[in-house]
Amino acid sequence: SRPTVMAADSCSWFPALAVGVSLLKCFFISAYRSTDFEVHRNWLAITHSLPVSRWYYENASEWTLDYPPLFAWFEFGLSQVARRFDANMLQVEKLNYAMCPRETAGASDTAVSCVLIGSVLLQVLQVHIHFQYNGFLFGFLLLSVAKHLQVRHLQGALLFALLLNLKHIYLYVAPAYGVYLLRSYCFTQDNKDGSIRWSSFSLLRLLALGAIVTSVCALSFGPFIAMGQLPQVLSRLFPFKRGLCHAYWAPNIWALYNVLDKTLAVLGVRLKLLEEAELPLASMTGGLVQEFEHSVLPSVTPAVTLVCTLLSILPAAASIWLRPRGARGFLRCLLLCALGSFMFGWHVHEKAILIAILPLSILAVESREDAGIFLILTTTGHYSLFPLLFTAPLLPMKVALMLMFSIFSFTALRKLAQGFLLHPLEVIYLLGLVAVAIACEVVFPLSPWQQRLPFLPLLVTSVYCAVGVCYAFLRLYASLLLRREDKPKLL
Amino acid sequence: MQTWSLVSICVLLAIIARWGVSLNSYSAGKPPMFGDYEAQRHWQEVTYNLPIQEYFNTTNNDLNYWGLDYPPLTAYHSWICAYAKTINPEWVELHKSRGYESTQHKLFMRTTLVADLLIYIPAVVLYCLYLTDGSSKKKVSVMFCFLLYPGLILIDYGHFYNGVSLGLALWGILALGLGWDVLGSMAFSLALNYKQMELYHALPFFCYLLGKCIKTGLMGRLFLLVRVGVTVLATFALCWLPFLAEPSQAMQVVRRIFPVARGLFEDKVANTWCSLNTLIKIRSILSGDSQLYLLACTLLAVLPSCIRLLTKPTFWHFKLALVNSSLAFFLFSFQVHEKSILLAAPACLLLNDLPLMALWFLQASTFMLPLFLKDGLLVPYIVTSLGFLFFSIYLLSALDHCSEDKLRLGAYNKLFYWVPKMDLAFIVRWKFYISIAAMVGLSIAAAVLVAPPHLPDLFPVLVSTTAFLHFLGTFIHFNVVQFSEPPSRKSQKKSN
Numbered sequence: 001s002r003p004t005v006m007a008a009d010s011c012s013w014f015p016a017l018a019v020g021v022s023l024l025k026c027f028f029i030s031a032y033r034s035t036d037f038e039v040h041r042n043w044l045a046i047t048h049s050l051p052v053s054r055w056y057y058e059n060a061s062e063w064t065l066d067y068p069p070l071f072a073w074f075e076f077g078l079s080q081v082a083r084r085f086d087a088n089m090l091q092v093e094k095l096n097y098a099m100c101p102r103e104t105a106g107a108s109d110t111a112v113s114c115v116l117i118g119s120v121l122l123q124v125l126q127v128h129i130h131f132q133y134n135g136f137l138f139g140f141l142l143l144s145v146a147k148h149l150q151v152r153h154l155q156g157a158l159l160f161a162l163l164l165n166l167k168h169i170y171l172y173v174a175p176a177y178g179v180y181l182l183r184s185y186c187f188t189q190d191n192k193d194g195s196i197r198w199s200s201f202s203l204l205r206l207l208a209l210g211a212i213v214t215s216v217c218a219l220s221f222g223p224f225i226a227m228g229q230l231p232q233v234l235s236r237l238f239p240f241k242r243g244l245c246h247a248y249w250a251p252n253i254w255a256l257y258n259v260l261d262k263t264l265a266v267l268g269v270r271l272k273l274l275e276e277a278e279l280p281l282a283s284m285t286g287g288l289v290q291e292f293e294h295s296v297l298p299s300v301t302p303a304v305t306l307v308c309t310l311l312s313i314l315p316a317a318a319s320i321w322l323r324p325r326g327a328r329g330f331l332r333c334l335l336l337c338a339l340g341s342f343m344f345g346w347h348v349h350e351k352a353i354l355i356a357i358l359p360l361s362i363l364a365v366e367s368r369e370d371a372g373i374f375l376i377l378t379t380t381g382h383y384s385l386f387p388l389l390f391t392a393p394l395l396p397m398k399v400a401l402m403l404m405f406s407i408f409s410f411t412a413l414r415k416l417a418q419g420f421l422l423h424p425l426e427v428i429y430l431l432g433l434v435a436v437a438i439a440c441e442v443v444f445p446l447s448p449w450q451q452r453l454p455f456l457p458l459l460v461t462s463v464y465c466a467v468g469v470c471y472a473f474l475r476l477y478a479s480l481l482l483r484r485e486d487k488p489k490l491l
Numbered sequence: 492m493q494t495w496s497l498v499s500i501c502v503l504l505a506i507i508a509r510w511g512v513s514l515n516s517y518s519a520g521k522p523p524m525f526g527d528y529e530a531q532r533h534w535q536e537v538t539y540n541l542p543i544q545e546y547f548n549t550t551n552n553d554l555n556y557w558g559l560d561y562p563p564l565t566a567y568h569s570w571i572c573a574y575a576k577t578i579n580p581e582w583v584e585l586h587k588s589r590g591y592e593s594t595q596h597k598l599f600m601r602t603t604l605v606a607d608l609l610i611y612i613p614a615v616v617l618y619c620l621y622l623t624d625g626s627s628k629k630k631v632s633v634m635f636c637f638l639l640y641p642g643l644i645l646i647d648y649g650h651f652y653n654g655v656s657l658g659l660a661l662w663g664i665l666a667l668g669l670g671w672d673v674l675g676s677m678a679f680s681l682a683l684n685y686k687q688m689e690l691y692h693a694l695p696f697f698c699y700l701l702g703k704c705i706k707t708g709l710m711g712r713l714f715l716l717v718r719v720g721v722t723v724l725a726t727f728a729l730c731w732l733p734f735l736a737e738p739s740q741a742m743q744v745v746r747r748i749f750p751v752a753r754g755l756f757e758d759k760v761a762n763t764w765c766s767l768n769t770l771i772k773i774r775s776i777l778s779g780d781s782q783l784y785l786l787a788c789t790l791l792a793v794l795p796s797c798i799r800l801l802t803k804p805t806f807w808h809f810k811l812a813l814v815n816s817s818l819a820f821f822l823f824s825f826q827v828h829e830k831s832i833l834l835a836a837p838a839c840l841l842l843n844d845l846p847l848m849a850l851w852f853l854q855a856s857t858f859m860l861p862l863f864l865k866d867g868l869l870v871p872y873i874v875t876s877l878g879f880l881f882f883s884i885y886l887l888s889a890l891d892h893c894s895e896d897k898l899r900l901g902a903y904n905k906l907f908y909w910v911p912k913m914d915l916a917f918i919v920r921w922k923f924y925i926s927i928a929a930m931v932g933l934s935i936a937a938a939v940l941v942a943p944p945h946l947p948d949l950f951p952v953l954v955s956t957t958a959f960l961h962f963l964g965t966f967i968h969f970n971v972v973q974f975s976e977p978p979s980r981k982s983q984k985k986s987n
Contacts, residue, residue: 396510404503411496 047072048079052223056233066236070165070220137167138358145334145359149327153185157209161216168237169352172341176334179317181209184324249458250348251384251465253308254300259463261297305346312340319480328363332480335359339473353381353469360476364413369479371413372421373472376430379406380468383433386441387458395441429468436464497631498620502612505638508878509608512644512871513601528600531569531652534559538566539573543733547744560747563730564685568655572603607647607654612638614661622668622806623843632886636850637839639882641875642857645868646830653833656686663696664813664840668806672700676719680726687748691820691834695812698797702804761958762822769952785825792819792966799973807844811973813837818966822959830859835962846887848968851923854880855961858930858954869938880927926961933957 046055055072140163147156160177164170186209189200224233249255316336320329338356342348357378364374382405386398413421422430440457537559538546546559546566559566619634647654659682666675679696682689700719704712734740764785796815800808817834821827835856841849854876863872937950 397507400503400507400510404500404507407496407499407503411493 043067043072043075044079047076053227053229056224056229056236068165068168068220068237069224069233070162070216071167073220074166137163137170138354140166141170141355142358145331145362148180148330151327153181154208154212157181158212158216161213165216165220170355172345172352172355173334173337175313175317176320176330176337179321180324180330180333182206183321184326184330185209249462250342250350250352251380251462251469252343252345252348253466253470254305254344254348255462255466256470257297257300259459264297302346305344308344309341312344313337315477316340316480328366331359331363332476335363336473336476336480339469339476343470343473350384353377353384357381365416368421371416372423372426373475373479375409375413375421376426376468377472378409379430379433380465380472383437384461384465384469386437387461399437433464436460494620494627494631497627498616498634501631501635501638502616504635505612506608508639508875509604509644509647510601512868512875513604531600534566534569535573538570544736544740547734547740547747558747561686562684562748563734563744564681565652568606568652568685604647604652604654607652607658611643611654611658611661614658614665618661618665618668618840622665625843629843629887633843636842636879636883636887639875639879640836640839640853640857641872641879642833642853642859643836644875645857645863645872646833646859653686653830656682656689657833657836659685660689660692664809664837667696667699667809672703672715673718673722676700676722677726680723681730684727684730688831688834691817691831692813692837694793694797695800695809695816698800698812699804699809702801705801706804760827761955761962762824762827763959763963764823766956766959769956782825785823789820789823792823796970796973808973810837810840811969814841815966815969815973818962818969822962822966842883842887845972846883847919847923848965850880850883850887851926852961852965854927855930855958855965858934858958858961873934929957 140159144156144159144163147153147159157177160170160174164174186202186206187197187200188202188205189197221230221233224230249258313336316333320333324330325332335356338352338359342352342356345352357374360370360374360377363370365371382402386402440461444457543566546563615637616634619630619637623630623633625633643654643657659678663675663677663679663682666672666678676696679689679692683693700715704715704719707715728735731741731744734744793816796812796819800812814835814837817837821831821835833856835852838849838852838856857872857876857879863869933950933954937954940950942949
């Protein structure tokens, strides 16, 4: 009866939570602006003032339109509204113009809100300072997942197709959708032991899915294909000129790889195995997006990352193909695809960890083991976002929000699970985060290394969190592959 | 969920709300005088650079440029804050640093408000956990709403340090509630020495302690009287020590603290005189000497409540008397500033017992829109007011506990026995809805519309008159409540 009790409770406090979160978001209206603000202003201007054929060719500003066309249409729609507020903003030449598209982000966020136990909280902070409409996009993702959980697969597929055309980062999780829908929707029945029954293949369903996906893609890409601009659009969407790691290193495998490379280089020079002059200049740790090479270990190319990502996703996809476990198995696979792409992808942004955390939060309330992994992943994932908000006035805010969210998730999950969720070593690791935080935010700026090694806090944060994220990844995979059935364990 | 985790989440949310508001602008004002922000900075400059004897004098210290006009404890606090000199000496250089503004300095000033957090928030938490009835969930709800009271958040983050004096007064109330009279009187004396506005609360403290003295036996009576008296005198002496060397110095300080040379009221305040002024030009009728009449008026308004407290010195009556006394002073006193309505924050103490009326009043007290518009705090005002209203109604089920018994409307029935019986609770609820609608409407109008040229002060006057009517109504209501029977323990336990 516990899920039903929870459901009843959630119905009563959900409006309160939604109101609270929306009000909190309003506070950030006048907070620090990031370059993303200027990016979106620029896109509003581009879509408003220029004809469609020029959208993906425009490069007056350094931030070109690099989201799929459906998002461009969305910006176009917004610009019609924005015109009433401030027409000046919409001139492409007015770079660095300060306005308030933030309010529109708030409105579209609150239009699509979902029930999750508190994991929207930190996303609030991150989204509204790094202004990227992530709120409503995550809402789409969650709605889509919810539809699948309710066995309304066509609606879920539609929502995901829309989502993919709004922001192509969700390509990360497309394999999960593809395999799941193919296996569980197109094959209407399974054999007794759960293996595939080829005879139950339903062409109708496959065609329905195909129709939905192609129609959405046609809607968004159609005009550009008609104008023959598809290669240009694709080159804008997938800019491989950017470096292996994003400016603030995402805590993934490549962060560890970079550190290893650097350490070996330094050791090599010390032990006189390498000549210092031979090493390429180390600029990978600057706060900007640049290309670089590795000095000791082999350099990593986009192709390599693609192969690694595919390899990491393969077992998960295979697992739900061979032994589908219903919607929960799909959710687990989704999560693993997101996490795998985060771990091995090219130029991954730290925000991408949120795509993995959200599905895990759904799973966390049902299984004790998942709850433990969730706590680790969410704390390290959220902490790795701290360097994104670096101005001094925001420090108390991010610390307070993080503390609040951590206390909330720990106590809520502990109450559900009735017992300790974390191994002592894991607790020590998480407490170590506090030490790292103090060192980076308080001790470091006052120490003499501030001048010589300004990237050190970023490095330490990334590496420390990368350890946590890798650990969570491995444990999640273990739980997927070793699990016998996927009955949600009621706690 | 465990209480401690709920409490910490609420406190963190309150901190986030305060810091979120502080990301907005402060009371900037215009050069060369600027606003309260500059005043605070100037006091740090003065207290750091000049010797104590000159804080309130005109020698090196130009009193016309934001001279100190709060009691000594504020001066000492500014002196401690002036250790900002270690970070950046430019901030407090004598004479040269006037009008200094920078983002770093703004951040520093915000951080000094941590004093507010350290004093006010623990007092609220302890009060709600120990002196409120009900389940722990109810206590945490009360605490959350208390911490979310928008008036204090908005005013303090535009004008400074009201949280410290209110916090100290709250510690005093807490101590008295727990029966620690000496500590309570010491805390309140400190509050008085921090900001003289706390005098609004002085009478209830005095009457409560005096009433307690009278109730106890002969020996206990004398003992209590002596202890409290000595504590108060000692605290005052300690704070005023540097100024007691010469009587003229002390007089100068008193003259600075109570500026009787100013007019009847400034700006548009929601008190009786300003509202009457719209109908009859009172300002010109009453000259500067008529302060005595005003004092008499105020005392007359305060008297019933205090006498009641004297005869029945219980904590319940004490809380009501605090609200009544501060309202009386606000409504009838001399040279009242808009933000003095904050002193009615003790209404938060009544959130548990009379949720609807307390919430209604607190919402009306936040309705200081012209002040916020001047300070550029429109968005925080909307957000915090909405949040407070929503969460109070939701968490405290204010609109559900609307029976006649709950609202203590029984007294009205006795008073107006000649009027046919009506469903008073129903009427009250509808009055609440209408008043909220009126406040919302006026807020939108004031923010969006421009006043017609022949009535330039239209919106401030409308706002202050509306607020005045609310305050008057609340004043009368709480006086009536104080004179009716206190809630019985049994009926309270049943409802929770």
